[in-house]
Amino acid sequence: MSEYRPTIGVEVHAQLKTETKLFCGCPVAFGEEANTNVCAICLGLPGVLPSLNKKAVELAIKAGLALNCEIHTKSIFARKNYFYPDLPKGYQITQYRFPIATDGKILVEGKEIRIKRVHLEEESAKSIHETDKSLIDYNRSGVPLIEIVTEPDIDSPDMAVAYLKTLQKILQFESISDAVMARAEFRCEPNISVSKEEGKLGTRTEVKNLNSFKAVKNSLSSEIKRQIGILEAGEVVEQATIHYSEETGKTWVARSKEKSSDYRYFPEPDLPPLNVDKKWIEEIKATLGELPGRKKEKYISLGLSKEDAKIISSSSAASSLFEEILKLVNEPLEVSKWILRDYRSLGGPDISAASFAEMIEMVLSGEISRNAGAEVLAEMTRTKKAPKQIVKEKNLAQISDSNALEKIVREVLDENPDESTRLKKGEKKLIGFFVGQVMKKTKGKADPKEVSRIISEYEKKY
Ligand SMILES: [Zn+2]
Numbered sequence: 001m002s003e004y005r006p007t008i009g010v011e012v013h014a015q016l017k018t019e020t021k022l023f024c025g026c027p028v029a030f031g032e033e034a035n036t037n038v039c040a041i042c043l044g045l046p047g048v049l050p051s052l053n054k055k056a057v058e059l060a061i062k063a064g065l066a067l068n069c070e071i072h073t074k075s076i077f078a079r080k081n082y083f084y085p086d087l088p089k090g091y092q093i094t095q096y097r098f099p100i101a102t103d104g105k106i107l108v109e110g111k112e113i114r115i116k117r118v119h120l121e122e123e124s125a126k127s128i129h130e131t132d133k134s135l136i137d138y139n140r141s142g143v144p145l146i147e148i149v150t151e152p153d154i155d156s157p158d159m160a161v162a163y164l165k166t167l168q169k170i171l172q173f174e175s176i177s178d179a180v181m182a183r184a185e186f187r188c189e190p191n192i193s194v195s196k197e198e199g200k201l202g203t204r205t206e207v208k209n210l211n212s213f214k215a216v217k218n219s220l221s222s223e224i225k226r227q228i229g230i231l232e233a234g235e236v237v238e239q240a241t242i243h244y245s246e247e248t249g250k251t252w253v254a255r256s257k258e259k260s261s262d263y264r265y266f267p268e269p270d271l272p273p274l275n276v277d278k279k280w281i282e283e284i285k286a287t288l289g290e291l292p293g294r295k296k297e298k299y300i301s302l303g304l305s306k307e308d309a310k311i312i313s314s315s316s317a318a319s320s321l322f323e324e325i326l327k328l329v330n331e332p333l334e335v336s337k338w339i340l341r342d343y344r345s346l347g348g349p350d351i352s353a354a355s356f357a358e359m360i361e362m363v364l365s366g367e368i369s370r371n372a373g374a375e376v377l378a379e380m381t382r383t384k385k386a387p388k389q390i391v392k393e394k395n396l397a398q399i400s401d402s403n404a405l406e407k408i409v410r411e412v413l414d415e416n417p418d419e420s421t422r423l424k425k426g427e428k429k430l431i432g433f434f435v436g437q438v439m440k441k442t443k444g445k446a447d448p449k450e451v452s453r454i455i456s457e458y459e460k461k462y
Helices: 054-066 157-173 213-232 278-286 292-301 306-313 316-328 332-345 353-364 370-383 387-393 402-415 417-424 430-441 448-461
Strands: 005-015 077-081 091-095 101-108 111-122 126-129 134-137 144-150 186-195 205-207 240-245 250-256
Touching (some): 005 213, 054 157, 054 278, 091 111, 101 157, 205 213, 213 240, 292 316, 306 316, 332 370, 353 370, 353 387, 370 387, 402 417, 402 430, 430 448
Parallel strands (some): 205 240
Antiparallel strands (some): 005 144, 005 186, 077 091, 186 205
């Protein structure tokens, strides 16, 4: 018996990182008192006219470019008509036949996932259901969103999660969306069908509004089981909208799926076609950063391990700091160590690349020890003082003067007569012990290489 194969596509609604809403000047803010960031336009009062937020268009274009889409110089807003209390106008302004971007693709774990379309639309209000009543917060009404739709190129729940993580990272990295799932800024609606027959797709169902990767994975796994159960019983899967309960881990049919004809889409008469010129698209293209995947490859080519390259490239703050420092200190491995260990353990502070580089130079030249370097970094973060000044004030300079070190080595040898005798007899492993003693005596300020050299020579002399 052949196996059922799942075919999965994903729709994501991502909130664009703008100051104001899509068609009015109301602020976009999270967690404010309900119904305070509203006006006649986003409350859908009669007779008002929408005016389009340019920043939202810019971010939608940027998203299209980051997903390797074709950007359309002309796109058209449409009304999607339906009634719901969270939609006071009775329609949602979205893009339908003519979206701003189409035909993209991204690589996810080596597999190409095609992006069918990216379009702009407004958010509806938020319904809050309580036991005896429902409340509505219109603060979210009119918040700018993009919807990103894939082709059905995904073949497992794990792959769906991998795609979503990659997409989320791209949107965050390019400052298109904060994409915080807990704030509903990145919501996933996977659709899924199963089929045994090669090249033939089953009837698909769509899982609504998932706000965690775990919910995506579990709901898809549950839905695969449910659909296979139906088919095995000789029945047919109906096209439907599916809900998922995090508590039970089960999916159930909420309602049979509306067809797009149910919405009576038509072009939005209050907004002209959206025309963007090619020059603007080129300007936006120039602001695109290097995506994490490409950066990671570059860092591996500089000699970093896969794991280290992944960690640095996945944070835009860490990767830009890393690259800025490299311009000043061209020692990728050394610099990556400082970023991965010390910078990260300090919580990734806002720090000047020039000062960071200066501190690393001081360590590389032997002016200060590695431990002192870490101390300097922590102090720089706190006080914003220059590394040289911190070294001076805290007396952190390494002792590398041979005469001074020889004196300390002698003291340490005198203090440990037994070990000293054994060293003289040629027990070389004691060199490490004495270096340790000197470091202890100098509170870590002795140059360990120089100390080791002096002790080795001392051992040879006798
Ligand atoms: Zn408003």
